[in-house]
Amino acid sequence: MYKSMMAGFLIALGGYVNLKVGGVLGAFLFSLGLLSVIAFKTPLYTGIVSNLESYNYPRNMCKVLVYNCIGAAMLGLLFYGGSSDSAINVLAKLDKNLFSIMLDSFICGSCVSIAVKSQSKLMTIMAVAVFILAGGEHCVADVFYFMSVGTLPITFILTVVVGNTLGGIVFSNITK
DSSP: OHHHHHHHHHHHHHHHHHHHHOHHHHHHHHHHHHHHHHHTTOOOHHHHTTOGGGGGOHHHHHHHHHHHHHHHHHHHHHHTTOOHHHHHHHHGGGGSOHHHHHHHHHHHHHHHHHHHHHOOHHHHHHHHHHHHHTTOOOHHHHHHHHHTTTOOOHHHHHHHHHHHHHHHHHHHHHHO
């Protein structure tokens, strides 16, 4: 499951760049994480959730998610105590209500499915930038973000996991 941890680390790396640079450029640079996951063929929960065959292996999907989160958390802990502006932006996520979190994570799940299934680097970059600029929530990236400020709101993360999963499932069923 080291590859799953690496996928989480790569997504966190994209999140790190997004926190450091911010804005439109940060959103586009975040795609480095997903492009790296695809290039190195590391299993990422939000990438495999749109593959309907994955549902034959629920235990494996759960392991991938857990190890993705461990990889992301590791980088989050290394970044802990970063800029106060970053902390304010991350903690502002907690002001969202559950419906908004679910909707934002559904959009992200759909965009990640587009990015992974498109087999086009440009489409991957655009899909990632869209979900970042739209305020999308990505379960693995959010583990990084929250660990970087020293907290892990489990209800928030679980809501994002559900939304990412539903976004991936709906997208897969529409496009099959």
